[in-house]
Amino acid sequence: MSTPFSVTLEAHGIACDRGGRRLFEGLSFSLGPGDGLLVQGPNGTGKTSLMRQIASLLPLAAGEISVAGAGDDTPPAELCHYVGHLNGVKASLTVRENLTFWTAYLQGSPGDSIDAALGVFGLTQIADIPAAFLSAGQKRKLALSRLFACPRPVWLLDEPSVSLDVASVKTLGNAIEAHSQAGGIAIVSTHVPLGGGFTHTLDLHRLDPTEEQTP
Amino acid sequence: MKAALALLRRDIELAFREGGAIGVALGFYLVVVAIAPFGLGPDLNLLARVAPGLLWIALLLAALLSADRIFHNDHEDGSLDILTMGPLPLAVVAASKSLAHWVTTCVPLALLAPVLGLLLNFPIDTIPLLVLAMLVGTPAVSFIAGIGASLTLGLRRSGLLLALLVLPLYVPVLIFGVSTISAAVTGPGSPWPPFLMLCAISLASMVLAPLASAAALRTSFR
Numbered sequence: 001m002s003t004p005f006s007v008t009l010e011a012h013g014i015a016c017d018r019g020g021r022r023l024f025e026g027l028s029f030s031l032g033p034g035d036g037l038l039v040q041g042p043n044g045t046g047k048t049s050l051m052r053q054i055a056s057l058l059p060l061a062a063g064e065i066s067v068a069g070a071g072d073d074t075p076p077a078e079l080c081h082y083v084g085h086l087n088g089v090k091a092s093l094t095v096r097e098n099l100t101f102w103t104a105y106l107q108g109s110p111g112d113s114i115d116a117a118l119g120v121f122g123l124t125q126i127a128d129i130p131a132a133f134l135s136a137g138q139k140r141k142l143a144l145s146r147l148f149a150c151p152r153p154v155w156l157l158d159e160p161s162v163s164l165d166v167a168s169v170k171t172l173g174n175a176i177e178a179h180s181q182a183g184g185i186a187i188v189s190t191h192v193p194l195g196g197g198f199t200h201t202l203d204l205h206r207l208d209p210t211e212e213q214t215p
Numbered sequence: 216m217k218a219a220l221a222l223l224r225r226d227i228e229l230a231f232r233e234g235g236a237i238g239v240a241l242g243f244y245l246v247v248v249a250i251a252p253f254g255l256g257p258d259l260n261l262l263a264r265v266a267p268g269l270l271w272i273a274l275l276l277a278a279l280l281s282a283d284r285i286f287h288n289d290h291e292d293g294s295l296d297i298l299t300m301g302p303l304p305l306a307v308v309a310a311s312k313s314l315a316h317w318v319t320t321c322v323p324l325a326l327l328a329p330v331l332g333l334l335l336n337f338p339i340d341t342i343p344l345l346v347l348a349m350l351v352g353t354p355a356v357s358f359i360a361g362i363g364a365s366l367t368l369g370l371r372r373s374g375l376l377l378a379l380l381v382l383p384l385y386v387p388v389l390i391f392g393v394s395t396i397s398a399a400v401t402g403p404g405s406p407w408p409p410f411l412m413l414c415a416i417s418l419a420s421m422v423l424a425p426l427a428s429a430a431a432l433r434t435s436f437r
Contacts, residue, residue: 057296057436077300086293092232104221106301
């Protein structure tokens, strides 16, 4: 956690097409070390798609995204942590095995920070039970523990607070703030207030006003 | 390299812990071979003559039973997304997962084959060659199955479509696998030329199939 990060993430005029429909276009932002970007908008406006584009999981319809400053030619996807709607948790592995595998896979060495990472969300007591017995919130916490076990400068969190309890949401907000103070970049989409100091806010809205639902 | 080993170890461990796939493949292999004599009649000479082909065909079908799981589970729980964000190229991820399928499905099937050979009056002194040919030929089975699994990713009931796509590609493995055994059992000729062809097919599949799988996986991220 103490590794000081210094990366910048820039997006120039990016656009996204899903199912033949343009979700957003001409989106540009520039984030430096310690910046946080809060992505807001109604359902279906491309919050998840934007996250997946930054993580190189979706092709860009236009524009470009660059992540620079890591010092070498590391591909952008290797600088990012992506925690989306699916947790990537294997039911038949224990909590500790799940996290140990991801750490070993993502950084090529089994880190010694597994226990500390499990402690962030209080998963230490259940570290040795199979993940099949976890609740939805606990699985989400386990997915979020990857952020601490294997330090990476860019966090892409797609509605991370879903199924978390109030105290854990607060823990998450503090973690995002600590990450920013360490010079990391956090891009978070959420419908609930997370706290944390977000320096930028991005409001996505529907391109076609006729689709706008009246509340 | 460490990342690839971690992935391989996890996939093998998952296959053994979840158990089902291996047990079903072995059971299927046993049942298919065991009912063959009922259909073909009790002629021991006939059984010995068709045994190599029957053992190979049943092995291919049994190996395909679990093939759609090569990528399916990781796709479903989001692990595949995270796997693409690691240090490994997607082709190495695909190769590692195909290799895990070989270790957990094809190796047990190849080791079961001698027992099933006894049911078909397979000559006992040729059994070592049978196991060897199957161990050498089945990497092609797993790696080609990986292509099918990545192409059918995300489809419902992908198993049958996968079999349709992949079984025709197994024809070379089948031809050279069977002719290795046949040459040793009945002659004429030496079993080694087809055996070496079998090696070549496996080696080529291990190099080329992961590239195809990776390309197919990339299209699934759309």
